[in-house]
Amino acid sequence: MEIDPFIFRLSIFILSIFIGYYVVWSVTPSLHTPLMSVTNAISSVIIVGAIIAALSGSDGIIFSSSSIFGFLAIVLAAVNIFGGFLVTQRMLAMYKKKKKDK
Amino acid sequence: MSANLSAILYLISGVLFILALRGLSSPETSRQGNLFGIIGMLIAVTVTFLSVSNFSSGFIYVLIFLAIGGSIGAFIAYRIPMTAMPELVAGFHSLVGLAAVFVAISAFINPEAFGLGTPRNIKLASLIEMAIGAAVGAITFSGSIIAFLKLQGIMSGAPITFKGQHVLNALILILIVVLTFYLCSTQSANLFWILIAVSFLIGFLIIIPIGGADMPVVISMLNSYSGWAAAGIGFTLENTALIITGALVGSSGAILSYIMCKGMNRSFFNVILGGFGATEQSSSSQNKEQRPVKSGNADDAAFLMKNASSVIIVPGYGMAVAQAQHALREMVDTLKKNDIKVSYAIHPVAGRMPGHMNVLLAEANVPYDEVFELEEINNDFANADVAFVIGANDVTNPVAKTDPQSPIYGMPVLDVEKCKSVLFVKRSLSPGYAGIDNDLFYKENTLMLFADAKKMTEDITKNL
Numbered sequence: 001m002e003i004d005p006f007i008f009r010l011s012i013f014i015l016s017i018f019i020g021y022y023v024v025w026s027v028t029p030s031l032h033t034p035l036m037s038v039t040n041a042i043s044s045v046i047i048v049g050a051i052i053a054a055l056s057g058s059d060g061i062i063f064s065s066s067s068i069f070g071f072l073a074i075v076l077a078a079v080n081i082f083g084g085f086l087v088t089q090r091m092l093a094m095y096k097k098k099k100k101d102k
Numbered sequence: 103m104s105a106n107l108s109a110i111l112y113l114i115s116g117v118l119f120i121l122a123l124r125g126l127s128s129p130e131t132s133r134q135g136n137l138f139g140i141i142g143m144l145i146a147v148t149v150t151f152l153s154v155s156n157f158s159s160g161f162i163y164v165l166i167f168l169a170i171g172g173s174i175g176a177f178i179a180y181r182i183p184m185t186a187m188p189e190l191v192a193g194f195h196s197l198v199g200l201a202a203v204f205v206a207i208s209a210f211i212n213p214e215a216f217g218l219g220t221p222r223n224i225k226l227a228s229l230i231e232m233a234i235g236a237a238v239g240a241i242t243f244s245g246s247i248i249a250f251l252k253l254q255g256i257m258s259g260a261p262i263t264f265k266g267q268h269v270l271n272a273l274i275l276i277l278i279v280v281l282t283f284y285l286c287s288t289q290s291a292n293l294f295w296i297l298i299a300v301s302f303l304i305g306f307l308i309i310i311p312i313g314g315a316d317m318p319v320v321i322s323m324l325n326s327y328s329g330w331a332a333a334g335i336g337f338t339l340e341n342t343a344l345i346i347t348g349a350l351v352g353s354s355g356a357i358l359s360y361i362m363c364k365g366m367n368r369s370f371f372n373v374i375l376g377g378f379g380a381t382e383q384s385s386s387s388q389n390k391e392q393r394p395v396k397s398g399n400a401d402d403a404a405f406l407m408k409n410a411s412s413v414i415i416v417p418g419y420g421m422a423v424a425q426a427q428h429a430l431r432e433m434v435d436t437l438k439k440n441d442i443k444v445s446y447a448i449h450p451v452a453g454r455m456p457g458h459m460n461v462l463l464a465e466a467n468v469p470y471d472e473v474f475e476l477e478e479i480n481n482d483f484a485n486a487d488v489a490f491v492i493g494a495n496d497v498t499n500p501v502a503k504t505d506p507q508s509p510i511y512g513m514p515v516l517d518v519e520k521c522k523s524v525l526f527v528k529r530s531l532s533p534g535y536a537g538i539d540n541d542l543f544y545k546e547n548t549l550m551l552f553a554d555a556k557k558m559t560e561d562i563t564k565n566l
Contacts, residue, residue: 006227009337009345016349019120024354027126029450029475030464032358032457033187034136035126036325039351040194042119042139043332046201047168048112048150049216049339053208054164055154056215062160066212071167073204076197078171079178081143084194086179088136091187094464095129 034091041084047077103152109342111149116346118142123350129470146343184465185422188321188454192250195324199242199305202331203298206236209338210294216339222289228338229289233282235334236294237301242327244305249320252309253454259314267311268375274304312373315419315496317454318362319373326355358456365450365476367502367513395531395543397550400561403525406549408566410487412443414479416516417459418452420493420528424555427466430492433563434468440566445482446473447516449497480517489521491542492555495528499540508538524548527558 027035053070063071118138125135151161182190209216209232210224218228251257278300285293312320333348363370407413415434421427434444446468452459463473483489491498498518501508518524519542526548533539542548551558 005340006337009340009342012342013333013337013345013349016116016120016346017353020123020350020353021357023120023123023350024357027123028128029361030448030457030460030470030473031126031129031132032361033191033455033461034132035123035354035457036191036321036358036455037187037194038122038126038136038139039325039329039354040191040198042122042143042347043198043328043351044201045115045119045143045146045343045347046198046205046332046335048146048341048344049205049209049335050201051147051150051164052154052216052339053205053212054167055160056208056212062163064212066208066215067160069204069208069211071163073201073208074164074167075171075174076201076204078168079175080171080194080197080201081175082172083175083179083190085136085140085143086176087182087187087190088139089133090179091184091461091464092129092132092136094461094467095132095470 031092031095034088037084037088037091041081041088044077044080044084047074047081050074050077103149105153108149108153111145112341112343113346115142115146115149115343118145119343119347119350123354142343184461185425187461188317188458189250189253191455192246192253192321192324195321195328196243196246196250198328199239199244199246199324199331202239202328202335203236203243205335206232206239206338207294207298210236210291218338224289226286229286230282231334231337233285233294233297235331235338236298237278237282238327238334239331240298240301241305241308242324242331244302245309245320245327246305246324248306248309249317249324252314253317259317261313262310267307271304271307274300274307278304308374311375314454315451316366316373318365318451318456318458319359319370321455322355322358322362323374324355326352326359329353329355362451362456365514367510393544395550396548397552398525399551400553400558401565402549403551403558404562404565406523406525407437407442407488407490407562408440410442410522412445412482412486413437413488413490414483414486414518414521415444415446416489416491416494416498416518417446417448417463418492418494418497419454419458420495420555422453422458422462422493424493426492426556426559427462427468429556429559429563431463431466431468433559433566436563436566444472445479447476447479447483448473449476449494449516450514452494452497476514476516483517484520487522489518489524491518491524491526491528492559493527495533495540496538498542499538501538501541504541510538518542519545519547522547525551527551527553527555529554 050073122139125131281297329351336344502513
């Protein structure tokens with residue numbers, strides 16, 4: 001009997017939860033705020049679905065009822081991607097300073 | 103582009119996201135991590151463009167909308183003050199949630215585009231995933247909006263509670279499950295809309311009873327939800343990058359919520375059920391008679407610090423409110439010039455989100471190796487001469503160690519009272535968020551400095 005591809009995706013999902021668990025525990029507490037902003041940025045990879053939705057119109061119809069939701073989702077996700085990564089970068093740049101030698 | 107190739111590239115992008123989080127294990131590698139994240143995102147977006155075969159004129163519009171959203175995001179990212187980071191993150195979570203809802207709606211209206219069947223005849227598994235993605239997304243959206251309004255001060259941070267609240271919430275949650283079940287058997291569009299509307303409602307209802315100082319838990323929890331919503335959509339779209347990311351973000355938020363709850367010695371359910379701080383005032387604090395406190399001015403504080411050889415600074419949310427981090431750093435610079443050893447002690451729940459204080463101190467150019475977590479520094483208080491408490495309160499309350507009746511009993515606290523002397527900057531003697539008196543105020547070795555945190559810090563610097 002063939003295995004449903006869903007099972008493979010479920011496996012990826014479960015294993016990723018464990019990876020996330022161990023990776024996040026190793027994040028230093030002083031970087032918990034950047035952690036939140038960067039997870040926020042990467043979860044906006046949902047833009048992938050938004051692009052597919054936006055380009056779903058067929059026969060030259062660009063703005064159908066389903067693609068409009070796609071376009072809206074693109075705007076929202078793009079705010080997050082740019083905002084999330086840039087604000088993380090801005091924060092992390094501040095952590096640069098090493099202890100000055102007296 | 104072949105489906106296999108794009109699947110592999112999505113996998114690579116997922117791996118890069120893992121590396122992005124891995125980089126945050128130390129400040130040195132963190133910027134490289136962020137770069138990995140950006141590359142991962144670029145790959146994912148590019149692959150999607152290449153795998154959508156019809157390069158219609160819609161493509162241009164995608165780029166236009168991408169540019170609109172991107173410039174808004176970039177503008178916000180550069181303009182936002184660091185003290186507003188909790189609001190920003192809450193706001194961003196709401197956008198992820200809403201995006202998930204929109205993608206789910208689009209997939210429901212036009213399943214052919216996603217290869218999920220035809221309208222009213224969507225594959226069962228896809229429909230379940232879609233419903234979960236939409237419901238969790240909607241909860242994330244409305245919950246984050248409430249969190250944003252509370253953090254921004256537009257809405258009062260006080261918990262909003264009413265009779266039968268928990269019963270109502272439980273009923274709505276059951277309703278969501280029932281709606282999902284009927285949606286799957288009837289494929290009715292109306293049920294889909296109702297499901298989304300009810301999910302918006304429950305997101306709103308579960309956040310309003312939670313008070314302002316519990317926001318670290320709420321933000322972390324919503325962070326987690328946004329991840330699960332993304333994963334739900336990832337299953338719908340059969341997209342590995344989304345599934346991996348959703349799982350990472352979901353577990354990340356869950357761990358942060360756990361750390362925050364532990365920092366307050368409260369269970370997750372206790373926080374979520376809310377109402378903390380609204381009802382507890384009556385018992386112990388009110389029937390106590392007025393106890394004497396010693397208060398001083400900037401001159402006294404400067405004198406104490408000048409004669410100290412080591413000082414530990416305990417910042418809290420009040421420092422963020424007063425924007426005192428730069429003034430604080432100037433004071434510390436002056437202290438260091440006098441060969442006084444200075445370190446910072448950060449409680450896990452100081453501020454309004456995980457790591458909030460660390461970011462503010464980093465902004466004020468405090469080197470991160472002078473900043474310590476509770477376990478790292480708690481033993482040092484006994485050997486320090488002065489503890490300078492600025493904007494923190496409950497996290498220093500010795501009652502948590504001594505009084506089993508206290509609502510915060512058992513919460514890990516900073517052993518500030520073990521210092522030779524304690525300087526406590528505060529505007530008044532009012533109790534902290536937990537609604538309980540801080541015993542520290544009345545200790546022999548405590549000097550209260552009643553003033554705005556920023557002004558007091560500047561005055562001390564002048565007197566040093």
